[in-house]
Amino acid sequence: MEILPNLTNPELLHLYKKMWLIRHFDEKIDEFFRKGIMHGTTHLSIGQEATAVGACAVLTDEDKITSTHRGHGHAIAKGARVDKMMAEMFGKSTGYSKGKGGSMHFSDLEKGNLGSNGIVGGGIPIAVGAALTAKMKKQKDVTISFFGDGATNEGSFHEAVNLASIWKLPVIFFCENNQYGMSSPIDEMINIEHIAERAASYGIPGVIVDGNNLVEVMNATYEAAEHVRMGKGPILIEAKTYRWRGHSKSDKRKYRSREEERFWQTRDPIKQYEGYLINKGILTRETAKKIKLEVRQIMEAAVEFAKRSPKPSIEELYTDVYA
Amino acid sequence: MWMITYSEAIREAISLEMQRNEDVFLIGEDIGVYGGGFGVTEGLLAEFGADRVRDTPISESAIMGAAVGSALTGMRPILELQFSDFITIAMDQLVNQAAKLRYMHGGEGRVPLVLRAASGSGTGAAAQHSQSLEAWVAHIPGLKVVQPSTAFDAKGLLKAAIDDDNPVIFYEHKLLYKTEGEVPKEQYSIPLGKADIKREGTDITIVATSVMVQRALIAAAKLEREAINVEVLDPRTLVPLDEEAIIASVKKTGHLLVVHEAVKRGGFGGEIASIVAESRAFHSLRAPIKRLGGEAVPIPFSPELEKAAVPQVEDIVQSVQKMLGVKMTCI
Ligand SMILES: Cc1ncc(C[n+]2csc(CCOP(=O)(O)OP(=O)(O)O)c2C)c(N)n1
Ligand SMILES: [Mg+2]
Numbered sequence A: 001m002e003i004l005p006n007l008t009n010p011e012l013l014h015l016y017k018k019m020w021l022i023r024h025f026d027e028k029i030d031e032f033f034r035k036g037i038m039h040g041t042t043h044l045s046i047g048q049e050a051t052a053v054g055a056c057a058v059l060t061d062e063d064k065i066t067s068t069h070r071g072h073g074h075a076i077a078k079g080a081r082v083d084k085m086m087a088e089m090f091g092k093s094t095g096y097s098k099g100k101g102g103s104m105h106f107s108d109l110e111k112g113n114l115g116s117n118g119i120v121g122g123g124i125p126i127a128v129g130a131a132l133t134a135k136m137k138k139q140k141d142v143t144i145s146f147f148g149d150g151a152t153n154e155g156s157f158h159e160a161v162n163l164a165s166i167w168k169l170p171v172i173f174f175c176e177n178n179q180y181g182m183s184s185p186i187d188e189m190i191n192i193e194h195i196a197e198r199a200a201s202y203g204i205p206g207v208i209v210d211g212n213n214l215v216e217v218m219n220a221t222y223e224a225a226e227h228v229r230m231g232k233g234p235i236l237i238e239a240k241t242y243r244w245r246g247h248s249k250s251d252k253r254k255y256r257s258r259e260e261e262r263f264w265q266t267r268d269p270i271k272q273y274e275g276y277l278i279n280k281g282i283l284t285r286e287t288a289k290k291i292k293l294e295v296r297q298i299m300e301a302a303v304e305f306a307k308r309s310p311k312p313s314i315e316e317l318y319t320d321v322y323a
Numbered sequence B: 001m002w003m004i005t006y007s008e009a010i011r012e013a014i015s016l017e018m019q020r021n022e023d024v025f026l027i028g029e030d031i032g033v034y035g036g037g038f039g040v041t042e043g044l045l046a047e048f049g050a051d052r053v054r055d056t057p058i059s060e061s062a063i064m065g066a067a068v069g070s071a072l073t074g075m076r077p078i079l080e081l082q083f084s085d086f087i088t089i090a091m092d093q094l095v096n097q098a099a100k101l102r103y104m105h106g107g108e109g110r111v112p113l114v115l116r117a118a119s120g121s122g123t124g125a126a127a128q129h130s131q132s133l134e135a136w137v138a139h140i141p142g143l144k145v146v147q148p149s150t151a152f153d154a155k156g157l158l159k160a161a162i163d164d165d166n167p168v169i170f171y172e173h174k175l176l177y178k179t180e181g182e183v184p185k186e187q188y189s190i191p192l193g194k195a196d197i198k199r200e201g202t203d204i205t206i207v208a209t210s211v212m213v214q215r216a217l218i219a220a221a222k223l224e225r226e227a228i229n230v231e232v233l234d235p236r237t238l239v240p241l242d243e244e245a246i247i248a249s250v251k252k253t254g255h256l257l258v259v260h261e262a263v264k265r266g267g268f269g270g271e272i273a274s275i276v277a278e279s280r281a282f283h284s285l286r287a288p289i290k291r292l293g294g295e296a297v298p299i300p301f302s303p304e305l306e307k308a309a310v311p312q313v314e315d316i317v318q319s320v321q322k323m324l325g326v327k328m329t330c331i
Helices: A009-035 A049-056 A072-077 A082-089 A123-136 A155-167 A195-202 A214-229 A258-265 A269-279 A285-308 A314-318 B006-020 B044-048 B060-072 B084-098 B134-138 B151-163 B211-224 B243-253 B268-277 B280-284 B303-309 B313-330
Strands: A064-066 A143-148 A171-177 A206-210 A235-240 B002-005 B024-028 B053-055 B076-083 B114-119 B144-146 B168-173 B180-183 B196-199 B204-208 B230-234 B237-239 B256-263 B290-294
Touching: A009 A049, A009 A072, A009 A082, A009 A214, A009 A269, A009 A285, A049 A072, A049 A143, A049 A171, A049 A214, A049 A235, A049 A269, A064 A123, A072 A082, A082 A285, A123 A143, A123 A155, A123 A171, A155 A171, A155 A195, A171 A195, A171 A214, A195 A206, A195 A235, A206 A214, A214 A235, A214 A269, A269 A285, A314 B303, B002 B006, B006 B024, B006 B044, B006 B151, B006 B180, B024 B044, B024 B060, B044 B053, B060 B076, B060 B084, B076 B084, B084 B114, B084 B134, B084 B168, B114 B151, B134 B144, B134 B168, B134 B237, B134 B268, B144 B151, B151 B168, B151 B180, B196 B211, B204 B211, B204 B243, B204 B313, B211 B230, B211 B256, B211 B313, B230 B243, B243 B268, B243 B280, B256 B268, B256 B313, B268 B280, B268 B290, B290 B313
Parallel strands: A064 A143, A143 A171, A171 A235, A206 A235, B024 B053, B024 B076, B076 B114, B114 B168, B144 B168, B204 B230, B204 B256, B256 B290
Antiparallel strands: B002 B180, B144 B237, B196 B230
């Protein structure tokens, strides 16, 4: 498959590195929760790295995203620093939310990340608002709203897509269909086969991609971004993928089989992209090893930074309530 | 009697009622194989089947509305909305529909439903998963509001809530799910609107709700060592509210401290304080009424800040000492 956006080889390698950053970040988080040294709860996107990285690959810092409760990957893909993220996960003052947000509330306005969200479907109308700003201020930026399959059963999804469709706003509705919303298989929760079919009722294009194939995701998002930038209105992309781990830290995964999980693990998005790059002669096994080592070092430094960072002071409780 | 958890007590009340009454059914997200957001409904799918334990899409407004419509037409739904924060998404169906259908329809029809949801902070779930918004719904005529603080109360109050012919919001506290208590094996009912004195005392009345009842009891035990004799009154239900029990207790002790986790500003504590101020107990007050509630901030993630955001045992102890100290300097 040819790559549509005009990316240099180093840029393509950077995407590979970002996938590993996401994988490794979430593996670390998983480890810390298992050890009982992390507070709260978390939602890991291990196995879904291609959607976040592939979609954000075609964006600049001016372009925006809204994210979900499963948002570590989106944040990293949109350029967040993993040390500040790790510090947030540890509730430290150096974290993205000064330790006040935790796993579900990363944002990084400088890089165009308007925020992950603890409310399923909560970010979708916000993305429409960001696209409205672009239209009213005649800016060229686009917004991608990430959300899960389950979120498309919220009223917020339908209201937002409809609104964006009648105003032809530059927003890409990006559904990461990982087959389940918590314990609910999406095919039992909708009466159609594909979420992309929902686009038809709003008169906008609906596209299905293999969410574990980074190049496919990137190409589809690239075309979608061109489409919405030209003022042709929003697009719905459905990326079929799978979350390898439980819904959150306390999930016993009784609603699916280990066999199904193993099947999806054979479709590892990172391995697939790695194979693609090696085939194209862009990546060697040597370089792959070096990148993985580098990622490990970055993560170790991030954990160090987080652990060394101070806790927020009690006064911090009262700041930021109002602007 | 047996020792079971708050969570098990709720499950028992549901299970016994579903065995008895075919019209009672469960509706909500992940209540089947997953066993509900907090494991409360675990096993009920196996016991009653998917027809009566209905897993839904992530559609709070439709869940709420389907409960309202089925209740209006002869069923008695119990819906679970996981975190009580998500009630905000079901607000129209709850507030504009369920609460006032009967009134708007001139007394025709009834909406017997129970909305169960977990509230409160203390688990690191942060700003959108930790709120205590019971004052919002207590404000709405037509809704009843229940906040059990023990396993025993949870079971008996849930039975009463299911039997009630009105929409009842049943707030479960996340930090209470694993607390144990003596609970009768058979089904029993605790009338809505009947407060419970959790600890008798003579020096000061603490009216506390939900998890704050437990904190007030710990504080009371500490204060006893200083020869301060605290009465802890748990209203158990905000609507209907057992005003008489509160007034009688304050008349006896002459001091009132109200403690809840919800943000103090606009919280239900203001209502309780006003009821006492307007009552015959006013003249028995020997110090100004005091309210302890959450700080006017969203619940933060950091464990230290999260603790600081809502009343803790030490805050209750200090408030009582101060209130009684004020009395002594006055005399
Ligand atoms: C409004 C709302 N309802 C329910 C929840 C609880 N919840 C959190 S994530 C989730 C499943 C979301 O499924 P999906 O949108 O497919 O995203 P995924 O978790 O699969 O990434 C649920 C039910 C919530 N956070 N917000
Ligand atoms: Mg999903």
